[in-house]
Amino acid sequence: MFSPFNPRSASAYQRINVETSMHTIDQHQLVSLLYEGVLSSIATARGAMARGDVLTKCNSISKAIRILEEGLSTALDREEGGVLAENLGALYDYCLHRLILANARNDDALMEEVMRLIEPIAQGWNEIKKTGALAAAVAERPESRPVMAEA
Template identity: 70%
Template sequence: MFTAFTPRSASAYQRINVETSMHTMDQHQLVSLLLDGLLQAVATARGALARGDVQTKCGSITKALRILEEGLMTALDREAGGEVAANLEAVYDYALRRLIQANARNDDTMLQEVSRLIEPIVQAWKEMKNNSHEASQIAQLVPAEA
């Protein structure tokens, strides 16, 4: 009748949940998830490097690279974003190069550098969402002019 719980089946449900969520969330939430995932992947790589777990380190750095290349860099609107998008693209490109070097050299300092570069972006992104939410709440309180 019922089969025993397996990590594989749990993984399938988690993947379906993530895919379903991606269709219902706004772009701001998606970028926020990508940024958080990037920091998490770098942190996992750092832990694996400290333990000497080469396979996990390489997998985590690969995940971070994919988030940067396939997620964050492709999400940039270079036309509408102007100078901000250009600056973010430069930071992301630099982070890509540092991750590749960190992987090749097993250099934790480079991984720390990437985290320190991305953390202010994550904070600014979250503050921007909070500020826009507060602005929309205030706008609802102000009566429309007739």
């Protein structure tokens, strides 16, 4: 009646879910997901390297590199972004080189360095959204009048 579990079918459903969600998220959330993907891929690579799983390490580092190159770097608005976009672009390039070296040398310290560089940026990016939402909520709230104590 039911067929056995097929990983290809599960993968197809997952791919459809990702494609559908891509149309419903805003640009800020998309960049957050890219940062999360880079950090998750590096963490997976570090675990795989510790286990001696070369294939998973290489695939995970490759995924992190692709996210940095094709996602985060290409998303930078280098014309309007000014110095900030320039600095982020330089940081992404540095991280790319460090990940390539980490893969070639099996160097966990280099992967850890990239994580330490990307994590605060990812956290700061997430805080921007929270701060913006808080400011919007405060702006919509009617001003409250101070209560004066009667003498």
